Amino acid sequence: IIPSYPWSKEEVVTKYIPNVDRTKLFLVSPDAALLEINNPIQNYADGSYWCIDNPKTDWYRKVSVSLSNPQVNYRATKWEGNKDILTRLNSSMGALVSVYKSGNPWWFPTLSQALYVGVPAVTDWRLTTSMGPEWSTLPHAIEEMSPIERVEVSKKQKESYIQNIPSWESVKENIGNILLQK
DSSP states (O other), X not given: OEEOOTTOOHHHHHHHSTTOOGGGOOEEOTTHHHHTSOOOOOOOOOOOSEEESOTTSHHHHHHHTTOOSOEEESOSSTTOOHHHHHHHHHTSSEEEOOOOGGGOOOOOTHHHHHHHHXXXXXXXXXXXXXXXXXXXXXXXXXXXXXXXXXXXXXXXXXXXXXHXXXXXXXXXXXXXXXXXXO
């Protein structure tokens, strides 16, 4: 059972995890657990920085050269919990969600955390653009937006993201069925 984004593909997982039986591989999107919580987006903070999930990726290095605003890590220390991350995100202008080897996505809760607090999430648009134009907005364009415009992008991202993932009830049911298989 592998957590994944709606745009994740089995081929990426099997490429990096050797000897995986494809018939026993299940991609599951756990993001609905956070995004279905009633949290009306109204984050009009005039954030002056980006939150980055991993500043060591090639994707981030390429993107960062076009940014005017500073970037801070999601976590100030490895011991920080979800509450600290959400507080930092809530005061930011958006989240930079890295892709990894060869531009492939690897799931972390960072994207859903950004959408939960109401800031835009930016990742490789070549993977996400099929979910709507709000997923192809580049970071430097977000820097030029007003806080109200950024909230609108985030709202649209959250709506389209939820439409592209199964409900949390469905995820729990599917995991239960997977675990009960013989």
